[in-house]
Amino acid sequence: MDELIKICPRCGAAEGQQNRGRNRSGTQACKCAICGRRYTPEPMAHAYADEVRQSAIEMFCAGASGRKIGRVLNMSKANVYNWIKKTSRDSEK
Template identity: 40%
Template sequence: MQTCPRCDQTKRQNKAGKTQSGSQRYRCMHCGCKYTPERKQHGYSDDVRKQALQLYVDGMNLRRIGRHLGIHHRTVSLWVKASAASLPEVPVPKEVKTAEMDELFTFIGNKKTGSTSSRS
C-alpha cells in the first residue's frame, strides 16, 4: 500500500495516471496530493559516465565511445565538457627556463595559393 508523503495516510490512495517516464502516479483522496512513490531514473548511471570519461582520457574518440557504450556521441561530448569545466585551472609558469624541441617542422606565415587573380 502507498503512503502519502504529505499527510502519511495509507488509506484512500488512488491511481492517477502515469508520468512521461512511465512511473505510476497516485492521488491521496484525503489531502488531494499527487505523488510518484518510486520514480524511474533518467539518464545514465555514474559508472557509465566514469567509463566514458576514462575511455576519452585513454585516447578513444567520441563516436567510438558512443558505439562502445551504446550512447550518443554528443552525450559523451557534454560529459567531457562538464568534467573539464569542473577541473581546477592549471597554473601557467611565469618564466620558462628550459624548453625541449624535437625535429618537427612547422610552416609559419600565409598559405601560398597556386593562382591569384587580381582585378583592377
C-alpha cells in the first residue's frame, strides 16, 4: 500500500489530518482539522535519493523555507516538510 503525505498544503499542519474518502478519480482525499482545507495528499516519494533528502534538510537547517527548498529541488513543499518533521522526530530519540 502506498504511503501518502498528509500535511495540510495551507497551514502545514501534520496533526489532525483526516481521511475523507476518495475522489471520483479514486485518489485519497484528506481534510485538515486545523484550518478545514480539503486536499489530495501526495504519494510518499520513495523515488527521491537520500542525497536529495539530505540537501533539503541541510537547506532547512541553514534557514531556507520549505517553499524555497521545494522550488530548488523541484518537489512539493509538503514533501519537504514531511522529511523535516520525520528527521527532527528521529533526532529527538
